[in-house]
Amino acid sequence: xxxxxxxxxxxxxxxxxxxxxxxxxxxxxxxxxxxxxxxxxxxxxxxxxxxxxxxxxxxxxxxxxxxxxxxxxxxxxxxxxxxxxxxxxxxxxxxxxxxxxxxxxxxxxxxxxxxxxxxxxxxxxxxxxxxxxxxxxxxxxxxxxxxxxxxxxxxxxxxxxxxxxxxxxxxxxxxxxxxxxxxxxxxxxxxxxxxxxxxxxxxxxxxxxxxxxxxxxxxxxxxxxxxxxxxxxxxxxxxxxxxxxxxxxxxxxxxxxxxxxxxxxxxxxxxxxxxxxxxxxxxxxxxxxxxxxxxxxxxxxxxxxxxxxxxxxxxxxxxxxxxxxxxxxxxxxxxxxxxxxxxxxxxxxxxxxx
Amino acid sequence: xxxxxxxxxxxxxxxxxxxxxxxxxxxxxxxxxxxxxxxxxxxxxxxxxxxxxxxxxxxxxxxxxxxxxxxxxxxxxxxxxxxxxxxxxxxxxxxxxxxxxxxxxxxxxxxxxxxxxxxxxxxxxxxxxxxxxxxxxxxxxxxxxxxxxxxxxxxxxxxxxxxxxxxxxxxxxxxxxxxxxxxxxxxxxxxxxxxxxxxxxxxxxxxxxxxxxxxxxxxxxxxxxxxxxxxxxxxxxxxxxxxxxxxxxxxxxxxxxxxxxxxxxxxxxxxxxxxxxxxxxxxxxxxxxxxxxxxxxxxxxxxxxxxxxxxxxxxxxxxxxxxxxxxxxxxxxxxxxxxxxxxxxxxxxxxxxx
Numbered sequence: 001x002x003x004x005x006x007x008x009x010x011x012x013x014x015x016x017x018x019x020x021x022x023x024x025x026x027x028x029x030x031x032x033x034x035x036x037x038x039x040x041x042x043x044x045x046x047x048x049x050x051x052x053x054x055x056x057x058x059x060x061x062x063x064x065x066x067x068x069x070x071x072x073x074x075x076x077x078x079x080x081x082x083x084x085x086x087x088x089x090x091x092x093x094x095x096x097x098x099x100x101x102x103x104x105x106x107x108x109x110x111x112x113x114x115x116x117x118x119x120x121x122x123x124x125x126x127x128x129x130x131x132x133x134x135x136x137x138x139x140x141x142x143x144x145x146x147x148x149x150x151x152x153x154x155x156x157x158x159x160x161x162x163x164x165x166x167x168x169x170x171x172x173x174x175x176x177x178x179x180x181x182x183x184x185x186x187x188x189x190x191x192x193x194x195x196x197x198x199x200x201x202x203x204x205x206x207x208x209x210x211x212x213x214x215x216x217x218x219x220x221x222x223x224x225x226x227x228x229x230x231x232x233x234x235x236x237x238x239x240x241x242x243x244x245x246x247x248x249x250x251x252x253x254x255x256x257x258x259x260x261x262x263x264x265x266x267x268x269x270x271x272x273x274x275x276x277x278x279x280x281x282x283x284x285x286x287x288x289x290x291x292x293x294x295x296x297x298x299x300x301x302x303x304x305x306x307x308x309x310x311x312x313x314x315x316x317x318x319x320x321x322x323x324x325x326x327x328x329x330x331x332x333x334x335x336x337x338x339x340x341x342x343x344x345x346x347x348x349x350x351x352x353x354x
Numbered sequence: 355x356x357x358x359x360x361x362x363x364x365x366x367x368x369x370x371x372x373x374x375x376x377x378x379x380x381x382x383x384x385x386x387x388x389x390x391x392x393x394x395x396x397x398x399x400x401x402x403x404x405x406x407x408x409x410x411x412x413x414x415x416x417x418x419x420x421x422x423x424x425x426x427x428x429x430x431x432x433x434x435x436x437x438x439x440x441x442x443x444x445x446x447x448x449x450x451x452x453x454x455x456x457x458x459x460x461x462x463x464x465x466x467x468x469x470x471x472x473x474x475x476x477x478x479x480x481x482x483x484x485x486x487x488x489x490x491x492x493x494x495x496x497x498x499x500x501x502x503x504x505x506x507x508x509x510x511x512x513x514x515x516x517x518x519x520x521x522x523x524x525x526x527x528x529x530x531x532x533x534x535x536x537x538x539x540x541x542x543x544x545x546x547x548x549x550x551x552x553x554x555x556x557x558x559x560x561x562x563x564x565x566x567x568x569x570x571x572x573x574x575x576x577x578x579x580x581x582x583x584x585x586x587x588x589x590x591x592x593x594x595x596x597x598x599x600x601x602x603x604x605x606x607x608x609x610x611x612x613x614x615x616x617x618x619x620x621x622x623x624x625x626x627x628x629x630x631x632x633x634x635x636x637x638x639x640x641x642x643x644x645x646x647x648x649x650x651x652x653x654x655x656x657x658x659x660x661x662x663x664x665x666x667x668x669x670x671x672x673x674x675x676x677x678x679x680x681x682x683x684x685x686x687x688x689x690x691x692x693x694x695x696x697x698x699x700x701x702x703x704x705x706x707x708x
Binding site for chain 1: 355356357358359360361362367368369370371372373374424428431432435462463464465466467485487488489490493495499500501502503505558562565566569573574
């Protein structure tokens with residue numbers, strides 16, 4: 001005999017991304033702010049002035065990808081139990097991508113899931129990490145291999161925090177903005193070519209557009225089976241670059257900038273995207289001091305490394321390339337020779353030579 | 355400015371609980387069976403004969419509540435990475451409640467969530483753990499404090515495995531069946547009074563009815579804000595009993611049996627449930643060798659221990675009691691004196707004396 005279990009559709013959840021000066025946020029019940037020592041030192045006082053909670057605690061975790069571990073998750077959870085948080089409590093992620101990922105994952109498994117809100121303090125986390133609900137940790141097998149989909153209750157993006165952000169990290173965030181434009185929105189790309197993101201009003205506009213585009217993508221595909229993969233434009237190459245260079249040489253956004261230029265070259269090799277378009281993308285990235293070239297020792301070794309990535313189920317890599325500005329194309333398993341040819345341009349740093 | 359994020363409603367998910375001889379199960383992609391040494395020794399061969407997977411691995415975890423830890427989760431995850439499982443792989447939980455909880459939680463966070471199926475081998479896990487999607491681990495702060503809601507893709511209940519189950523564990527499962535009947539279904543209770551669950555056809559019928567009732571409850575309230583709390587009938591007392599006795603003295607179902615009898619007495623003290631009804635419940639439990647009495651050292655100490663439970667947000671305990679057979683009542687914060695009076699019956703084992 002059988003019993004058919006019909007699970008009720010979970011309630012649809014909406015939330016707001018506020019791109020503005022941080023308002024005063026009222027939190028019911030207890031709250032824990034998770035942050036890192038650098039952000040805390042610079043900005044914790046201002047944050048606390050804007051949080052209105054019954055009881056509030058601060059947990060500081062070390063900064064850096066190498067601390068995106070289960071140990072850090074357990075550290076956060078233990079502090080939450082120490083402070084007797086319950087199912088009605090809220091976690092507040094106050095920092096960049098690492099803090100956001102750690103807080104979101106901890107919130108997703110604390111008593112089987114409690115609310116969290118995001119207050120991202122880097123440009124990258126403001127445009128990238130605040131939409132999509134991905135949380136995760138690294139382990140010795142790779143990055144973000146363990147985690148959960150857990151949506152924040154709200155996201156507050158205040159460009160004020162960026163005042164203390166190093167220029168390189170600012171540019172790394174710009175790379176993700178450019179990525180969204182090249183993939184999905186030609187008009188936005190043209191707008192970026194004519195507007196300086198160091199101007200606060202322009203920056204807010206660009207963050208807003210990026211976030212809207214990402215939300216549009218994610219909404220079509222919450223669990224990354226289709227279009228969400230397009231967000232990996234530049235990333236397939238970037239992961240290998242990061243892998244070869246050792247994490248820490250390049251900021252993630254910098255590796256993505258190089259990766260996008262490589263992907264553009266692959267697009268051209270496949271008969272898409274024109275050299276002028278590729279030039280415009282490179283120029284826009286370079287304007288913010290982003291790297292666009294990279295020296296590969298061996299194209300073959302670089303190629304082989306694609307297949308260590310978690311996204312390759314069946315030894316086929318899907319490359320995301322621009323068909324033209326504002327329109328993406330997913331290319332499943334292009335000929336090995338074609339990819340090697342593109343990579344050969346970069347052997348011994350020849351990427352810029354022709 | 356603001357961006358409103360409308361999250362798409364996740365697709366509604368249905369699955370089947372098959373109560374029958376285990377069919378051959380076809381699994382796409384790789385699969386990992388998670389089990390414990392005892393179940394593996396007795397039944398792994400028969401299981402493997404019924405699994406049809408491309409590649410199949412077996413992970414054995416130690417048995418017992420004390421191994422429901424994050425370390426065990428990481429052990430399972432590491433083996434899955436060793437065997438290069440990917441997002442299309444499936445985990446198979448083959449064992450009792452501990453194996454089910456651990457496998458479900460590991461599956462929920464492996465690459466942000468993969469499928470798992472349940473093949474419960476104890477009566478308790480067949481009637482209780484196979485519906486509801488609760489997974490979780492214990493830590494030094496308490497039981498099931500960290501975890502996720504993760505629904506199985508399918509559940510296969512085969513009473514064949516129960517052939518090697520010790521009688522005490524069988525009875526512990528019966529306690530959960532009786533619980534469902536007392537709370538929700540008078541007719542089912544009457545049926546239980548006249549049908550021996552040692553008969554396989556009766557047992558399957560009782561499992562089916564329990565599972566249906568639990569599914570009905572869970573469907574109304576997936577995240578335990580309302581009626582799902584009714585499943586805690588007997589458990590509020592049981593947790594304290596387990597806490598005082600040390601885990602391991604009583605099986606969970608045994609503690610629940612005592613807890614139900616205590617809750618019935620509380621119901622009577624509050625003017626509900628008749629002594630005849632209480633007697634019928636006690637008699638049914640006793641028929642399967644379940645304990646219905648318990649010696650409390652101090653009613654006050656027992657009472658205080660309620661408030662260490664995670665479910666008490668604001669120092670109010672909600673007791674679940676039967677109003678009459680088949681109808682539950684949630685009693686929020688009954689007078690301390692009333693509860694103490696009920697507990698006093700059990701001081702020095704006086705529970706049976708009057």
